Amino acid sequence: MPWEETDEFIRSGHQDPDKFDADSLRTVTISEENGIKAVTGCPKGEWSGSSCNVGVQAQSFLFMKEKGWTMEKAKEWFEKHKEGVILPLKLHLFAEAIRFDGKKVSGVAIHPKKLWHPEEGESHLFLKEELKKSAQTLGGKPFGIDHLRLLPKPNFVERAWYDEQENGVAFEGTVDNEIAQKIKEGAFKGLSIELNWFKDGVIMEKVGGAIAPRNFDFTSVHFMSRFPPADKETFVKLWEGITLPIVPAPFDVQIDQLRQMFEERIRYLEGQISALTRSDPWTQASAPAIIIFKEAETKIIGEIAQLKNTVEQLKALKEAYVTEKLARDTAVAEKERSLTTKEGEFNVALKKLAEKLNASGPTESEAIVGMRRKVVEAEAKAADFEKQMRQGVDEWKGKYLALHKAIMESIPPPHVWKCWTFGPKQLIAEQMRILGIGPNDRW
Secondary structure, eight states: OOOEEOSSEEEOOOSOGGGBOGGGOEEEEEETTTTEEEEEEOBTTOBOSSOBTTOOEEEEEEEEGGGTOOHHHHHHHHHHHIIIIITTOOOEESOSSOOOSSOEEEEEEEOSSEEEETTTTEEEEOOHHHHHHHGGGGTTOBEEETTTEEOOTTOEEEEEEEETTTTEEEEEEEOOHHHHHHHHHTOOOEEEEEEOTTSTTOEEEEETTEEEEESOOEEEEEEESSSOOSSTTOEEEEOOOEEOOSSOOOHHHHHHHHHHHHHHHHHHHHHHHHHHHHOTHHHHOOHHHHHHHHHHHHHHHHHHHHHHHHHHHHHHHHHHHHHHHHHHHHHHHHHHHHHHHHHHHHHHHHHHHHHHHTOSSOOOOHHHHHHHHHHHHHHHHHHHHHHHHHHHHHHHHHHHHHHHHHHHHHSOOHHHHTTSOHHHHHHHHHHHHHHTOOTTSOO
């Protein structure tokens, strides 16, 4: 498709809009600061009314002319990023770069487990096979608050399914601005589902001392603010944007992200140590219990020491990288100033010679030849210095990649960490996100 230019935009047209479902087409902002937008859509036959079965793709990009975009600059950006981003563009949700119109949410409403309900004085056992059968019935159902009231539209679940990776009933939906703000502020402790206990065919089975419902339908999902959820691993996220892997973060930014993640883990573990050492049960616990507490404390202290050592290494690596980068940037700027000065002196000398000879242009005298030789020598030195800088960058890049590899190899295989509880799983997932590791990159 040809490129187009209007009064406001320069538009790329690399995919035929007829290939997309008309109801799925949306305009999203990639970078408000740089003035880049994208027209996205779902290929025909893959749009289910609220979601795309194969992932949303980019039909074209819009470059705002008021931000300084020209046809030449836009095409240069397009060529630079098309291999990693554009053909086709797969959009991954839950990031910060692009904002959608509306408040979309996603999360996991319940997992297959036994849940204690103190208000009833008994436990409910939700079996995996029953959750799989009933997951889709959550689609189209409303959100509520604390099992006390249902929220009006637009607060509802658009679609739901059983997610094997999350091992639970996952959903996507829409909320109003008030609920979205509360989600951002962390006002909700988790989620809780409601069932249609009176549906024909519902069976209450006693399994291991708990009630296991079968053949049920979901009727709503509730945000829990006043009461703790029975399933404490449920969560909801706001779709604040889309991540485009356009340009990787600078080394120092990636290092800071890793350092902050490790420091957060250290603070959590130190809190665990504090809770262990100040608990009253220490004075009343039996000898075996005290041994278990001591073993746990020793393991946590060991992990804290390793994490602190990693944090110090990251700090030293960043400091050395920033120092080297500043030195390189300063040297490059100085060389550029020197070359500019010499070029100016050369042009002045040519002008004076032309005036003396009263000619339309300068002649090749020995002085001019000498000046040209000096310019060539200066350019050669600049090229050599640039080569040295590239070697320096490669050296620091190698150090970073070595650290990246070491941290990547420290992550256990998915079949190990997916069995962990929600907190450690989130840590591993966040670590993999920062490092840019995909699920199949290593295992």
